[in-house]
Amino acid sequence: MPSTTEFAATSDGVAFYRAYDRVLDKWPVAVESTDLESEYGITRVNTCGHPDSPSLILLPGAGATSTVWFANAGALAARYRVHAVDLMGDAGRSRAVGTPVRTVDDLLSWFDSVIRGLGLDTYALAGHSYSAMIALAHTLRRPERVSTLALLDPNSCFTGMRAHYLARATPLLLRPTEDRQRGLLRWETRGRAVDGDWLDLLARGSAHFPSAKVVVPKRPRPSELAALQTDTTVILAGGSRVHDSRRLADSINGTYPRISVITVNEASHHTLPMSPRREVDAALGVALTGLADG
Incomplete structure (x- = not known):
């Protein structure tokens, strides 16, 4: 498997980065792209x-890249200085050219380096899917830094993933191809519309981007969640096949003092955060500011 630098020079790499730029061009506001250096490599942040x-700070689901926030960037940028991050070791324009991220401590240390590189003291934080796990683990470790936290259809933060979702995803994990990635999305979304340029980016990244070990934060203990000091909103996709959203909402509501739940009924796990745009924008507005977006 080539390094990220070598990958950029291949035909698959050229096609992947062209797809990345096509999706980034969908952002309805001016974007500044910055490369932050750390011991782990170079992290791309789109601001x-x-x-x-x-x-x-916005963290994408695995493989989605920071460009996935194109549908929400306009509404969020009206209130925030938005920093969308490409995960280290994942598909995107971050380059894992330093110390490998092998442990949860490495993963959280890498994210700390991003915060330092951006020069931030406090910030709101939102993460989708796998990145919800990173965002929650960071918040539990650095509660004084995170003003509000939004977890979009989080994987394994409160409960495990459904067995039938894992069964569908396993072939893709074992031998990723563009067709397998597209097939999983088609099944999980139940045919809901997904932006074609973003799907092309996701499929190309899944099949061709240099792979790295996926470091998964442990699910917090109930006592840790009960002691959470940050106002946190879990934004669930009502049509998610990753978990039973209604059961998950019931298990959270009234259990943890600082955690509330919003369910976006027309969303699936993999259509977040892109669609349905108005409903997701409104949910993020409530989660991050306590105000509904119009």
């Missing part, structure tokens, strides 16, 4: 919004 606005 928009007024420099004097409160800071918001």
Whole structure:
């Protein structure tokens, strides 16, 4: 498997980065792209919004890249200085050219380096899917830094994933191909519309981007969640096949003092955060500011 630098020079790499740029071009606001150096490599951050606005960090689902926030960037940039991050070791423009991320401590240390590189003291934080696990683990470790937290259809933060979802996803994990990635999305979304350019980016990244070990934070203990100091909103996809959203909502509501739940009924796990845009924008508005977006 080539390094990220070598991958960029291959025909698959050229096609992947062209697809990345096509999706980034969908952002309805001006975007500044920055490369932050750390011992783990170079992290790409795509930033928009007024420099004097409160800071918001966005973390994408695995393979989705930071570009996935194109549908929400306009509404979020109206209130925040938005920093969308490409995960280290995952598909995107971050380059794992330093110390490998092998442990949860490495993963959280890498994210700390991003915070330092951005020069932030406090910030709102939102993460989708796998990145919800990173965002929650970071918040539990650095509660004084995170002003508000939004977890979009989180994997394994409160409960495990459904066995039938894992059975569908396992062939893709074992031998990723573009067709397998597209097939999983088609099944999980139940045929809901997904942006074609983003799906092309996801499929190309899954099949061709240099793979790295996926480091998975442990599910927090109930006592840790009960002691959470940060106002947190779990935004569930009502049509998610990753878990039973209604059962998960029932298990959270009234159990943890600082955690509330919003369910976006028309969303599936893999259509978040892109669609349905208005409903997701409104949920993020409530989660991050306590205000509904119009």
